[in-house]
Amino acid sequence: MKPLKAFTIPFVGLKEGKHHFEYDIEQSFFEYFEYEEFNDSNIKVNLVLNKKTTLLELNFKISGTVNVNCDLTNEPYHQSIENELDLVVKFGDEYNDDNIDILIIPHGEYEINVQQYIYELIVLGVPNKLIHPGVEDGTLDSEILKKLEELSPKLTEDQNNKEDIDPRWNTLKKLLTDK
Template sequence: MRYYDIDIFKLNNGTHSFQFDLNDQFFEKYNLGLFEKGAGKVDVILEKSETMINATFKLNGSVELICDRSLEPFDHTFSVENKMVYKFGDEEQELDDDITIITHTTQSINVAQPVYDFIGLTIPIKKVHPDLRTAEDDQEDEEAGTMVYTSSANTQQADSDTTEQDEEEAIDPRWQALKNLKR
């Protein structure tokens, strides 16, 4: 996986671009069961400054998935753009999914894991071969993004917010006269 290392120690401050190829060997290295075959390209644009490195990943390609209905393989294409931030600090640690602290003496960063993760995020929950997709499947996919969860706790919170707004609107007239002096 050294192919996916970017030597950052030698880079000057400014913008730098790198390009990597994805192939079956890349996907086989992880062997997590999401996908094992695929091909594509990754463009990484680094903006290095004194305190951090902003990395923009542009991924294009396809991976082979197994259909949940027919168990036949099919190609799932992806085209995504994600960002990551590498901040310089005293010790290396991962703060968030997209923020990592690295030391000032870090020689290189390996982008293989973030690339694999970004591709994994494009995989649909319901993997259906394009030949077997129906209008009903497409409608379910559209509705999946609009579903909202509500509970009695959320309703109570909304009711208390409304009550607070009503109390704020019922301001003592003396305070209202003071507010008019500000204007």
């Protein structure tokens, strides 16, 4: 997968200190990764790169909304997300991203691509179970919910009050009382 140029930061020409980068993430970003869980997205990424003599500190902050389908009703809604990541980039003999918080890149590198970190930060910021807010507070008017209500089994008062006990259990209960 070829890296997107907009997310490549050439750090070799930057002075020591903090540098701010902002990205607006839209649906085309996720199409690049072939991620089709979002209907639409509007996410802001604030990246602060703190360049020091021997390392780089990256602080990612994302906030925004993604349009997703509810897991219960399949109704689309806007899910707000916020997430944050601190990453330390060190220089070493070879590339190593085994540690979540530390990235080691070879000494000769002059730029870093942050698209994968932004992608993972957004995807991991979305809750595992997506429930439309209207389902939780009961205000969602959906055809699916109406159909589920219509097809759900109805319990009458007679069924609730009458205990259907198999007569064989009564015989077994006698064994307990006949001690």
